[in-house]
Amino acid sequence: xxxxxxxxxxxxxxxxxxxxxxxxxxxxxxxxxxxxxxxxxxxxxxxxxxxxxxxxxxxxxxxxxxxxxxxxxxxxxxxxxxxxxxxxxxxxxxxxxxxxxxxxxxxxxxxx
Amino acid sequence: xxxxxxxxxxxxxxxxxxxxxxxxxxxxxxxxxxxxxxxxxxxxxxxxxxxxxxxxxxxxxxxxxxxxxxxxxxxxxxxxxxxxxxxxxxxxxxxxxxxxxxxxxxxxxxxxxx
Numbered sequence: 001x002x003x004x005x006x007x008x009x010x011x012x013x014x015x016x017x018x019x020x021x022x023x024x025x026x027x028x029x030x031x032x033x034x035x036x037x038x039x040x041x042x043x044x045x046x047x048x049x050x051x052x053x054x055x056x057x058x059x060x061x062x063x064x065x066x067x068x069x070x071x072x073x074x075x076x077x078x079x080x081x082x083x084x085x086x087x088x089x090x091x092x093x094x095x096x097x098x099x100x101x102x103x104x105x106x107x108x109x110x111x112x
Numbered sequence: 113x114x115x116x117x118x119x120x121x122x123x124x125x126x127x128x129x130x131x132x133x134x135x136x137x138x139x140x141x142x143x144x145x146x147x148x149x150x151x152x153x154x155x156x157x158x159x160x161x162x163x164x165x166x167x168x169x170x171x172x173x174x175x176x177x178x179x180x181x182x183x184x185x186x187x188x189x190x191x192x193x194x195x196x197x198x199x200x201x202x203x204x205x206x207x208x209x210x211x212x213x214x215x216x217x218x219x220x221x222x223x224x225x226x
Contacts, residue, residue, distance in 0.1 A: 036217075043118070043205055043219035044156075090155065098144060098209040102155045 002027045002093045006103035014111050019078040021106050023065075023091035026072065032094040033074040035065055037087045038105075044090065050074060061085070086110045114140045116208045118218030125196055125225055133191045133221045135206030142208035145189035146215060147181060150203040162189050196225040 007022040025031055032051050036044040048059025055067040065076045074091060088107050092100040115138040125131045135145055144163050148156040160176075162168040162183035170176045178200075180192040189208070193200055201224050207215040 041122075041203075041220070041222060044217040046214075046217075049214065098207075098213075098215045099146060099158065099161060100156075100207075100215065101158075104155045 002031065002095055002101045004091050004093050004101060004103035006089075006091050006106050008106055009104065010107045010109060012109040012111065013081045015083055016080050019063075019076070019081045019085065019108065021076040021089050021091075021108065023074045023076065023103060024072050025074060025091075025093045027093055027095065029095055032096075033065075033067060034092040034094065034100065035059065035063070035074075035076045036090045036092065038090065039087050047076070047089075081108075081110045083110050083112070114138075114208075114210075114213075114216045116142075116206065116216045116218040118206055118221055120221060121219060122222040123224070125223070127197055127225055128195055130192055130194045131196055131223060133193075133204055133206075133223075135189045135191070135208060135218050137187045137208040137210075137216075140208075140210045140213075141186040142189070143186065143211050144209045144215075145183055146207045146209075147179075147189075147191050148205045148207070150205060150220075152203075156205060159191075193223065196223070198225045201225045 003026045005024045034049045035047040048057045050067045058064045063078045091103040117136045119134045147159045150156045159174045160168045160170045168181035183189040205220040206218045209215040
């Protein structure tokens with residue numbers, strides 16, 4: 001069975017600071033990995049995905065994530081936080097690219 | 113990316129009534145659709161997987177007689193919450209995937225049962 005662990009239910013940063021959201025996965029097969037963002041009462045927007053090509057994946061809005069097999073990690077980063085980045089972020093793992101198992105989410109708070 | 117439309121975006125219903133949520137793929141054929149449920153401040157939990165023309169596959173612990181899923185066409189799946197109760201209040205999100213493609217998410221439906 002696959003699973004995802006997101007360390008830290010809340011992460012607070014100042015505007016302009018580095019954003020680091022942590023995600024570790026467990027999978028018995030080579031995984032597909034995803035990061036989604038969710039704004040209040042809205043659906044999910046895909047930020048980026050890893051599909052066994054390049055280990056460093058660049059996504060939308062300046063986000064990127066690096067797949068590290070040895071650490072079973074797929075942490076999400078952004079060099080400089082904007083106020084508009086404040087939202088809930090979900091890491092997800094998939095065996096077959098479609099059916100996703102989500103982490104518990106991390107709420108990103110950005111202060112001026 | 114592909115567009116998945118979910119309707120309604122929010123609904124309030126009385127306890128004991130049924131409510132139907134629609135999930136449509138607007139610009140692609142969705143061979144598989146997924147229904148998730150999200151409790152406040154929690155993650156998304158997969159409820160069921162439906163393939164067009166087949167019965168849905170429900171995850172363990174999900175009552176199939178309570179959450180009726182129909183996927184009669186390649187662009188539409190519906191989730192009907194039957195005899196809804198306040199504990200069914202939640203945020204329901206669908207996703208749709210074409211053959212061999214990633215899944216795209218709808219915008220979600222906030223269900224409140226009073």
